[in-house]
Amino acid sequence: xxxxxxxxxxxxxxxxxxxxxxxxxxxxxxxxxxxxxxxxxxxxxxxxxxxxxxxxxxxxxxxxxxxxxxxxxxxxxxxxxxxxxxxxxxxxxxxxxxxxxxxxxxxxxxxxxxxxxxxxxxxxxxxxxxxxxxxxxxxxxxxxxxxxxxxxxxxxxxxxxxxxxxxxxxxxxxxxxxxxxxxxxxxxxxxxxxxxxxxxxxxxxxxxxxxxxxxxxxxxxxxxxxxxxxxxxxxxxxxxxxxxxxxxxxxxxxxxxxxxxxxxxxxxxxxxxxxxxxxxxxxxxxxxxxxxxxxxxxxxxxxxxxxxxxxxxxxxxxxxxxxxxxxxxx
Numbered sequence: 453x454x455x456x457x458x459x460x461x462x463x464x465x466x467x468x469x470x471x472x473x474x475x476x477x478x479x480x481x482x483x484x485x486x487x488x489x490x491x492x493x494x495x496x497x498x499x500x501x502x503x504x505x506x507x508x509x510x511x512x513x514x515x516x517x518x519x520x521x522x523x524x525x526x527x528x529x530x531x532x533x534x535x536x537x538x539x540x541x542x543x544x545x546x547x548x549x550x551x552x553x554x555x556x557x558x559x560x561x562x563x564x565x566x567x568x569x570x571x572x573x574x575x576x577x578x579x580x581x582x583x584x585x586x587x588x589x590x591x592x593x594x595x596x597x598x599x600x601x602x603x604x605x606x607x608x609x610x611x612x613x614x615x616x617x618x619x620x621x622x623x624x625x626x627x628x629x630x631x632x633x634x635x636x637x638x639x640x641x642x643x644x645x646x647x648x649x650x651x652x653x654x655x656x657x658x659x660x661x662x663x664x665x666x667x668x669x670x671x672x673x674x675x676x677x678x679x680x681x682x683x684x685x686x687x688x689x690x691x692x693x694x695x696x697x698x699x700x701x702x703x704x705x706x707x708x709x710x711x712x713x714x715x716x717x718x719x720x721x722x723x724x725x726x727x728x729x730x731x732x733x734x735x736x737x738x739x740x741x742x743x744x745x746x747x748x749x750x751x752x753x754x755x756x757x758x759x760x761x762x763x764x765x766x767x768x769x770x771x772x773x774x775x776x777x778x779x780x781x782x
Contacts, residue, residue: 459490459526460487460488460489460490460523461488461489461490461491461492461524461525461616461617461649461651462486462487462488462494462511462522462523462524462617462649462651463486463487463488463521463522463523464484464485464486464487464511464520464521464522464523465485465520465521465522466483466484466485466519466520466521467481467483467484467485467486467507467510467517467519467520467521467522468481468482468483468517468518468519468520469481469503469506469507469510469515469517469518470518479672480503480506480672481503481506481507481510481517481672482503482671482672482673483519483520483673484503484507484520484669484672484673484674485674486667486674486677488649488651488665489649490616490647490649491643491647491648491649492649492650492663492664492665493639493640493643493649493650493652493662493663493664494649494650494651494652494663494664494665494666494667495652495653495654495659495660495662495663495665495666495667496508496651496652496653496654496666496667496669497653497654497655497657497660497666497667497668497669497753497757497765498653498655498668498669498670498765499655499670499765500655502669502670502671502672503669503671503672503673504621504653504655504669505545505621505622505653507653507669508619508621508651508653510522510529511524511529511619511651512524512529512536512537512540512542512619513529513530513533513536513537516530517529517530524536524539524540524617525539525540525616525617527539538566538613539615539616539617540615540616540617540618540619541609541610541611541613541615541617541618541619542610542618542619542621543603543606543607543609543610543618543619543620543621543623544606544621545621545622545625545653547602547603547606548606549594549602549605549606549609550594551593551594551595552593552594552595553593553594554590554591554592554593554594555581555586555589555590555591555592555594555597555605555608556577556581556590556591558594558605558609559576559577559580559581559605559608559609559612560573560577562609562612562613563576563577563612563613566612566613568612568613573612576611576612576613576614577590577612580608580609580611580612581608583608583611583638583641583642584604584605584607584608584638585604585638586601586604586605586608589601598631599626599627599631600627600628600631600634600635603623603624603627603631603635604635604638607620607623607635607638607639611642615648616648616649617648617649617650617651618642618648618649618650618651619651619652620639620650620651620652620653621652621653622653622654622655623635623639623652623654624636624654624656624659632656632659636659636662639652639662640662655765657752657753657754657757657765660680660753661680661753663680664679665677665678665679666678666679666680666683666753668683668756668757668760668761670757670760670761675760675761676756676760680753683753683756684751684752684753684755684756685751686756687724687751687755687756687759688726688751689724689725689726689751689755689759690724690725690726690727690728690729690731690748690749690750690751691722691723691724691728691748691749691750691751691752691755692722692723692724692725692728692731692732692735692746692747692748693717693720693721693722693746693747693749694720694721694722694735694743694745694746695719695720695721695743695744695745695746696721696739696741696742696743696744697741697742697744698741698742699716699721701739701740701741702714702721702739702741702743703715703716703721705738705739705740705741706721706723706735706739709734709738709739710723710725710731710734710735710738712724712725712731717758717763717764718764722758724755724758724759728748728749729748732746732748
């Protein structure tokens with residue numbers, strides 16, 4: 453099967469998903485629209501609880517939507533589930549390898565599930581193990597693998613049947629920075645050589661920079677979508693972060709004397725201004741509050757997220773470990 457999709461790789465219109473538990477109703481996905489061109493690396497950016505994983509589960513036919521439509525690789529995710537499944541690869545957020553089997557046995561089992569002939573399975577197993585730099589570990593039991601090696605093997609497993617669209621749900625969560633960077637090197641090389649479409653969910657801002665386009669999702673809605681550079685350019689402001697002896701007073705006086713709205717984010721007083729270099733001296737002379745530290749940064753995707761949602765992504769995740777009963781609400 454060719455990796456090339458004719459037309460858009462993913463088309464979503466008005467997609468919704470609601471969960472209920474007793475008297476509690478949670479609208480996990482609230483009528484989102486998406487359009488992903490074939491061959492793109494497309495990022496779904498947002499905090500835990502935003503609805504990213506619920507969306508990816510609907511696109512991969514694991515869950516049925518309550519409303520709206522979605523087509524993946526040209527096929528409807530409800531009416532043509534089998535055709536969708538044969539054309540996608542999926543790497544879950546949670547590790548799903550059989551740790552008692554070897555790397556090759558894990559891949560062979562997956563190839564059998566997809567009905568590959570013995571010859572095709574042998575060829576594809578050789579190809580994907582080489583692709584993720586695990587060819588010399590094919591006969592090793594997976595239990596002995598590091599976290600990065602397991603994640604690379606899961607990506608290889610998702611590619612054995614030559615899918616047209618590869619879904620990755622938080623592919624580098626829990627990995628060290630060096631391994632995370634290596635995973636992205638593999639993904640860029642994979643896209644370059646095969647033309648596959650990659651749809652990735654993440655809450656890491658630096659990972660979103662790897663994507664051709666990103667959609668920021670919050671509370672079940674897509675709040676903005678564009679290229680990373682266009683999103684950063686759209687806010688056109690510097691971010692100033694202060695540590696002071698009286699943060700509440702500092703926030704009040706920033707508003708009174710500079711005419712700028714400030715707030716507390718990640719334990720610091722933050723404000724967005726057009727030219728940080730000109731504003732910093734005024735902070736020291738006009739606030740009347742002792743400033744212990746000040747930093748100025750150019751627009752980042754974290755600033756984009758804060759502009760469109762009113763908080764940083766780390767602020768968003770602070771209250772999340774509350775034991776929400778539905779595993780899909782991520």
